[in-house]
Structure formats: structure tokens, C-alpha cells
Amino acid sequence: MPDWLKPGWLLGLFALIFIFLLAFTYEQTRERIAIQEQLRLEAQLKEILVAGSYDNEPATDVLEIEGDKRTVYRARLQGQPVAALFKTVAKDGYSGSINLLVGIKPNGELLGVRALAHRETPGLGDEIDLRRSDWVLDFAGRSLRNPMPDDWAVKKDGGVFDAFTGATITPRAVVGEVKKTLIYFQAHQHELFQ
Amino acid sequence: MSTPNVSDILYQGLWKNNPGLVQLLGLCPLLAVSNTFINALGMGMATTLVLTSSNFVVALSRPVLREEIRIAIFVLVIAGFVGVVELVMNAYFYELYLILGIFIPLIVTNCIIIGRAEAFASRQPLWAATLDGFVMGLGFTLVLLLLGSMREIVGSATLFADAHLLFGEWGQHMSISFGEDARGILLFALPPGAFIGLGLLVAIKNVIDEKLSKPKTVAVQISSPTTADASA
Numbered sequence: 555m556p557d558w559l560k561p562g563w564l565l566g567l568f569a570l571i572f573i574f575l576l577a578f579t580y581e582q583t584r585e586r587i588a589i590q591e592q593l594r595l596e597a598q599l600k601e602i603l604v605a606g607s608y609d610n611e612p613a614t615d616v617l618e619i620e621g622d623k624r625t626v627y628r629a630r631l632q633g634q635p636v637a638a639l640f641k642t643v644a645k646d647g648y649s650g651s652i653n654l655l656v657g658i659k660p661n662g663e664l665l666g667v668r669a670l671a672h673r674e675t676p677g678l679g680d681e682i683d684l685r686r687s688d689w690v691l692d693f694a695g696r697s698l699r700n701p702m703p704d705d706w707a708v709k710k711d712g713g714v715f716d717a718f719t720g721a722t723i724t725p726r727a728v729v730g731e732v733k734k735t736l737i738y739f740q741a742h743q744h745e746l747f748q
Numbered sequence: 749m750s751t752p753n754v755s756d757i758l759y760q761g762l763w764k765n766n767p768g769l770v771q772l773l774g775l776c777p778l779l780a781v782s783n784t785f786i787n788a789l790g791m792g793m794a795t796t797l798v799l800t801s802s803n804f805v806v807a808l809s810r811p812v813l814r815e816e817i818r819i820a821i822f823v824l825v826i827a828g829f830v831g832v833v834e835l836v837m838n839a840y841f842y843e844l845y846l847i848l849g850i851f852i853p854l855i856v857t858n859c860i861i862i863g864r865a866e867a868f869a870s871r872q873p874l875w876a877a878t879l880d881g882f883v884m885g886l887g888f889t890l891v892l893l894l895l896g897s898m899r900e901i902v903g904s905a906t907l908f909a910d911a912h913l914l915f916g917e918w919g920q921h922m923s924i925s926f927g928e929d930a931r932g933i934l935l936f937a938l939p940p941g942a943f944i945g946l947g948l949l950v951a952i953k954n955v956i957d958e959k960l961s962k963p964k965t966v967a968v969q970i971s972s973p974t975t976a977d978a979s980a
């Protein structure tokens with residue numbers, strides 16, 4: 555082999571070795587990663603759902619809503635709708651997107667809301683996290699009739715929801731997205747459980 | 749460069765040439781992930797693993813390494829191992845992965861790793877290179893842990909919070925909280941706290957070095973202590 559070719563061959567050889575190493579690791583971990591993700595999803599859904607109120611596997615009863623970036627998991631009891639759980643994103647948090655899980659009963663009442671992932675400031679915006687405060691629990695039982703749509707806002711904007719001291723942006727984003735999800739549910743309820 | 753002995757390698761990695769306090773080559777992960785003890789530990793372990801593996805492979809391939817492609821090979825090796833660590837963490841420490849996830853690929857940008865490959869592993873025997881990788885990783889982890897503890901205690905008024913992410917059930921009992929309503933000083937949980945904390949640690953190390961070198965320099969008052977080996 556000519557001398558000037560050697561470095562190229564060597565580099566190619568290293569690339570090949572590491573491609574195999576990565577491919578092997580990927581094969582070995584793939585199944586477990588998929589299981590972990592599924593388990594986490596199930597745990598999240600269970601946090602909102604009332605145990606025993608459904609008999610299907612909501613985590614696998616999925617409806618992807620095209621173009622709307624929402625995913626819906628459906629809980630049923632003997633085929634009848636029990637709840638629709640929306641994975642949705644509030645895009646206007648203080649530090650980017652806030653991933654939310656919004657559970658809604660067929661009568662339009664909220665079963666519960668959880669912040670799944672966010673990067674809000676610790677001590678200011680992170681009170682939307684159940685580990686920090688029980689602010690999100692206030693949503694349970696609310697609907698577009700309680701309060702009326704015009705009052706679906708933080709107190710500072712003339713609504714009924716508490717904001718945190720010195721941090722209005724985060725709760726405003728969450729309240730806004732939950733309201734949007736409720737409106738969406740109202741408009742599409744019948745298609746959701748097809 | 750002559751082959752250093754074991755105690756040399758330990759002294760360099762843990763103290764004299766500590767990657768976190770003296771070389772200051774891994775600032776991005778050091779500052780970003782040192783907000784809690786457990787985050788620091790997770791990042792430290794991942795970095796140590798990559799550093800040890802990459803030093804090992806670089807030293808192993810020393811006979812065939814060529815001047816003109818060595819940097820490309822270092823990058824390939826480091827990126828490969830980071831990929832492996834990321835997958836393994838994703839599979840076996842999933843919760844921790846969710847927190848550290850975005851910072852794991854950044855290990856590639858930790859210049860300590862390529863720095864050790866170039867400055868040490870590509871010139872030394874296999875055992876020395878592997879030990880150096882491990883000790884440098886340990887030195888980095890210790891600084892991460894110190895900074896993480898400081899920031900967690902002052903910034904969040906907790907210590908070992910979320911330990912179960914690393915230690916499973918057993919870790920639930922490790923978390924210490926300093927009072928139900930203790931909130932901590934937010935500044936320390938946020939990025940400025942990382943800079944302030946690291947500055948303090950570097951200063952403390954320099955003071956100790958100065959104290960230690962006093963007896964020797966007592967006769968020559970003007971000689972300054974050897975604190976400025978920070979090589980960029």
C-alpha cells in the first residue's frame with residue numbers, strides 16, 4: 555500500500571470499529587430503553603387516572619393528532635370513554651416549552667393536570683411541578699363552566715388562578731394551554747373516542 | 749516525556765493539575781450540571797468512564813497512530829464512547845438520563861478528554877494512560893461533587909435530593925432537607941452560583957498551596973507559589 559494511503563485506511567478502520575461498537579450497544583439497549591419509556595408513560599398516566607376506573611391500557615390506546623402536535627391517550631371502561639389524556643406543550647414558558655399532561659373526563663371536567671417536563675427557574679416558576687408545590691392540583695374538577703372561559707386566566711390578568719409571587723409568566727403559560735386543550739376537547743370530543 | 753510513577757499520576761490528577769480547579773478545561777459540564785450533588789455524581793461518573801476508556805484505546809493504538817490523523821481519531825474515539833455511555837445510561841439509569849440527558853453529548857466538548865489523549869495517553873504506556881484517565885476523571889468528579897454539594901445546600905437547602913435516581917429504593921432515605929420551608933438562596937442554584945462557587949474553590953486551593961509551600965520559600969520571600977500552571 556502506498557504510504558500516503560495509510561492514514562486514510564487507518565481512519566476508516568477506526569470508524570468501522572466504533573460503528574460496530576455503537577451498533578452493538580444500540581442493539582443491546584434498544585429493548586430496555588423502549589420498556590423504560592413505556593413504563594414512564596404508564597406511571598405518568600396513572601398519576602392522573604383513578605385506579606380501577608378503567609380496564610384498558612391507556613398507554614397503548616393512542617391517537618396522534620396530525621398537525622396539532624398533541625397526543626391523546628384514551629382510558630375506557632368496558633369500551634366506554636373514561637378519560638382523554640392529552641400530552642401537550644405550552645410554548646410560552648419562561649424558559650421555553652413546558653410539557654403538560656391534561657386529563658379530561660367525557661363531561662368536560664378536568665381529571666388533573668401535571669407538568670411532565672419543564673426548565674422553569676427553581677424557586678420561581680418550578681412551583682408548577684408537583685414535587686415543589688400542589689398548585690397544579692387546583693385544576694382538578696374545573697371545566698369551561700368552572701370558571702367561565704373569560705375567567706380562565708391568572709388573577710393578575712383578571713382570572714381566577716393563583717400566580718406565584720414574582721413569577722406570572724409560567725402559570726400564565728400553563729393556564730393558557732390547559733384552556734386551549736379544554737376548548738379543543740369540546741370541539742373534537744366525538745372524534746376522539748372513535 | 750518520561751513515564752511517571754503511580755503516585756505522580758495520583759498527585760497530578762487529584763491535586764496539582766486537577767482538571768476542575770487547575771486545568772479548567774471542562775467548564776461547560778462543570779458549571780452546567782453542578783446544581784445538585786446527584787447531578788454532579790452522574791456527570792462525574794459518565795465523564796470518568798469516557799475518559800478512562802478513551803485514554804485506554806488511544807494508548808492501545810499508539811503504535812499505529814499517525815501524526816496527521818491523530819486528532820481525528822481522538823475525536824472519533826471520544827464521540828464513540830460518549831454514544832455508548834449515553835445509550836447505557838438511557839437504558840439503565842433512565843430517570844437520571846432524563847435530567848442529565850442534554851448534557852451527556854456535551855461530554856464530547858469536555859476538552860479534558862481530548863487534552864489527556866493528546867498530552868498523555870498518546871505518549872505513555874497502556875497502564876499509565878488508563879490510570880491517568882481514571883484519576884483525572886476522579887479529580888474532576890471530586891470537584892463536581894464539592895461544587896454540587898455547596899450549590900445544593902446553599903441554593904436549594906437540600907442534600908442528596910433525588911438520590912434514588914442513582915441508587916434506587918435505597919437512595920430514598922439518603923435525601924436530607926434542611927427544614928420544610930427552607931428555600932435556599934436562588935442565586936446559587938442558578939448559573940451565577942456555579943461561577944461564584946468555582947471561584948471560591950479555586951481560591952481555597954490556591955491558599956492551601958501557598959500554605960504548603962511556605963516552609964520551603966521562607967528564605968526567598970519573593971518566589972511565588974506554583975499556582976499558575978493553568979494551561980488553556
Ligand SMILES: Cc1cc2nc3c(=O)[nH]c(=O)nc-3n(C[C@H](O)[C@H](O)[C@H](O)COP(=O)(O)O)c2cc1C
Pocket residue numbers: 648649674675676678679680710717718719720721722723724725
Ligand atoms: C433569573 C430570573 C428567572 C426568572 N424565572 C421565572 C420563571 O421561571 N417563571 C416566571 O414566571 N417568571 C420568572 N422570572 C420573572 C419574570 O421575569 C417576570 O418578572 C415575572 O414573571 C412577572 O411576574 P409579576 O407580573 O408577578 O411581577 C424570572 C426572573 C429572573 C430575573
